[in-house]
Amino acid sequence: MIIHQFDQTNSILNSFIAEIRDVNIQKDAMRFRRNIERIGEVLAYEMSKTLDYDPKEVTTPLGAKKSFLCSDKLVLCSVLRAGLPLHHGILGYFDGAENAFISAYRNHPNNDDAFEVIVNYFAAPSLDDKILVLTDPMLATGKTLENVLKALKGHGSPKQIHIISVIGSKTGVAKVAETFPQNTQLWIAAVDEGLTSKGYIVPGLGDAGDLSYGGKL
Template structure:
């Protein structure tokens, strides 16, 4: 399932930043999203089907990592001219919902290192504020898959990237992976970080007056972790 720039369709805005990529909108993918959007879906089914989408997103995110030529010898004694990943990666989840995507990353990348960032709204300034971060010591030398299921206004994601760059991670070595994005959030985020690639499963209609993504799927963390 190759990556593609977000197509113009009834589900996708015509003006999508060039750094944004979506999963192809197949009937299977739309069926998965229909299940997790349904408010009557059980927690067990929500976990199962959201995990399926997360794994697809992680696989597609890995397609954006650079590779270098690599020669190996097969069991038949024949030399094969292939490729290998250029550098090491790590995942960084934006707490708490981003933690739900860590298992999908670990299923694809064995022994991958995981960092965590907690960002919450500052009651005095109404701006995103860093409350906690724990990152691999050598993160500046790794490619980072930034994990958060939802991109609404983009405030938390922008702050998370600021934290990563303060720790020496170049903008173009960060890939932001999420399930659902709003057009407004994508525009704001991509304008701030044009060299950073975004892999999203679906671009929704927009934000309502409460800055919730619509049609959306509700609070991902609540549906994931609460009975």
């Protein structure tokens, strides 16, 4: 897997990462969602540099100009519900992309630290010969994306897979690298060192879904 990690380079992206981590700024859910969107926009732009482009002549009021436009067909697939702000940010740059959504959640059957990832909703177009972009803001253990990959197998064979994530753990990144095809590319804003016993990233930022849309039972 090819890993593109951006927190090691000084850029405005680091400001967005810092704000989504800050416990005081997190109290503003609208600002939190917007910062996730902005991170998605930056990562989408960086990813766009790797896609295929064809020449096209564009007619202006005063003449014509040849431009090079993306020729790849994209499918954006996001994990509900935490992935929605990230999805919106990426879709703002790839507005012609098709969309897919999958529901995945952690189930603790014994009310302890052990958990399994349950997938119980999935809607997607055909993936044949398309660029599949998986978006999940928190790449913690990697189990969610592993289960998402299994669910996608009946929807065709993508030309290539890209994963866009905001914050991951070293364990999660390693798990995805082990699970996904070798030519998969991961675009991630930051990678943290640790995980709690319940599989949450440390220092991370908490629960991205709750911070975006409120708590749940």
